[in-house]
Amino acid sequence: MQGTFKEFLDRWELHQPELVAETAQARVWKVRSEHGPAALKLYRGPDRGNEEPGTALLKAWHDRGAVRVLNEERNAVLMEWLEGPSLGDIARAGRPEDAVAILAETAARLHGKATADVDGLKPLNQVVAPLFGCTFAPACPTLLRKDVLSATNLGQHLLISQPMPVPLHGDLHPDNIILTHNGPRVFDAKGYAGDPAFELANALRHPKGMTELVRDPRQIETCLSLYSEAMNVSEKRLAQWAAVKCALSICWRSEGAIENDPEADLLRLFLDVAD
Ligand SMILES: Nc1ncnc2c1ncn2[C@@H]1O[C@H](COP(=O)(O)OP(=O)(O)OP(=O)(O)O)[C@@H](O)[C@H]1O
Ligand SMILES: [Mg+2]
Incomplete structure (x- = not known):
């Protein structure tokens, strides 16, 4: 079942959420986590839709410059927070x-x-x-x-x-x-x-x-x-x-x-x- 924002904050012990982006498919918050500042991406659907294999690839490419994925489950992904301009x-x-x-x-x-x-x-x-x-x-x-x-x-x-x-x-x-x-x-x-x-x-x-x-x-x-x-x-x-x-x-x-x-x-x- 689709997890809620509150559920992932509790499960992953995240604090001080600040909404940073809202798109058709998902919302992204900057949060504090045990790993330091992180980005929580929460999809609106029951899962990550067509982006699920993307997380697997980001993990495989971590040593080549991809963001570190800290946690993932159903409709949520937690990543390290990337500080800087796009x-x-x-x-x-x-x-x-x-x-x-x-x-x-x-x-x-x-x-x-x-x-x-x-x-x-x-x-x-x-x-x-x-x-x-x-x-x-x-x-x-x-x-x-x-x-x-x-x-x-x-x-x-x-x-x-x-x-x-x-x-x-x-x-x-x-x-x-x-x-x-x-x-x-x-x-x-x-x-x-x-x-x-x-x-x-x-x-x-x-x-x-x-x-x-x-x-x-x-x-x-x-x-x-x-x-x-x-x-x-x-x-x-x-x-x-x-x-x-x-x-x-x-x-x-x-x-x-x-x-x-x-x-x-x-x-x-x-x-x-x-x-
Ligand atoms: N790990 C991160 N660190 C810092 N900012 C992030 C991080 N992940 C996402 N963001 C911010 O949130 C915005 C939206 O995130 P993302 O690019 O994953 O979604 P999106 O572009 O809406 O996705 P899609 O292209 O699938 O619609 C990014 O442009 C960036 O500003
Ligand atoms: Mg994007």
């Missing part, structure tokens, strides 16, 4: 070059060693599957419809030509990395398995709130170059995954039939560079 904060404060460089180094560190053996990771073909079932509302602009269909074809091509699957964070972007005194620390993993070229593709849609920057052709070029080198994958495949992930996000947001989307123009740009 890479997203660093970018929004005017240093986007630093943010993308640290993101690339962080990804290289996670993926540099032999792949970790983690059970339950979600295969990329299951992640991408909703794209193959997406439909369009009558008001959907012709160009967006055409671009989503192109991305769907690309997705099919990428899935059948995947190299040996590797564990993937699955949501590796600047707002899921905090720069602490001890270096960058990664959290909020989905835990996927598949093509390493997927790992930083979604990061081309970030940082949050910097819509002009992510559409700047020079920024796209810089990120493709840095991220493909960090992951040791081809720029072309990375750009193709960026288009596919962008279309998938459009599909997720549409809740059934795609009508229009604020990232329709970004999808166009990614398809251009993927060509």
Whole structure:
């Protein structure tokens, strides 16, 4: 059964909770614990939904820069508290070059060693599957419809030509990395398995709130170059995954039939560079 906030505070002997984030899926509190300051993430559902394998992966990657997981049970995770700005904060404060460089180094560190053996990771073909079932509302602009269909074809091509699957964070972007005194620390993993070229593709849609920057052709070029080198994958495949992930996000947001989307123009740009 789903545990309550009060129940986890008692069970794990947590004190002085301060709410720090509230999202569609979960709430995060800063708390005091026997291990020192910690972050309690409490999911709204009965369990951690699609993020359960993510915690297993963060544990396997602890010596590569992932947050330390202190406890986990049903719909709750307790992690060490990460003090410092996120890479997203660093970018929004005017240093986007630093943010993308640290993101690339962080990804290289996670993926540099032999792949970790983690059970339950979600295969990329299951992640991408909703794209193959997406439909369009009558008001959907012709160009967006055409671009989503192109991305769907690309997705099919990428899935059948995947190299040996590797564990993937699955949501590796600047707002899921905090720069602490001890270096960058990664959290909020989905835990996927598949093509390493997927790992930083979604990061081309970030940082949050910097819509002009992510559409700047020079920024796209810089990120493709840095991220493909960090992951040791081809720029072309990375750009193709960026288009596919962008279309998938459009599909997720549409809740059934795609009508229009604020990232329709970004999808166009990614398809251009993927060509
Ligand atoms: N261990 C931590 N230390 C410090 N702050 C944290 C920690 N974990 C989460 N946070 C804060 O809480 C915010 C939300 O947490 P998290 O990224 O896990 O959820 P989310 O982005 O809402 O998840 P999702 O992407 O699944 O919707 C983070 O952006 C960060 O500000
Ligand atoms: Mg997050």
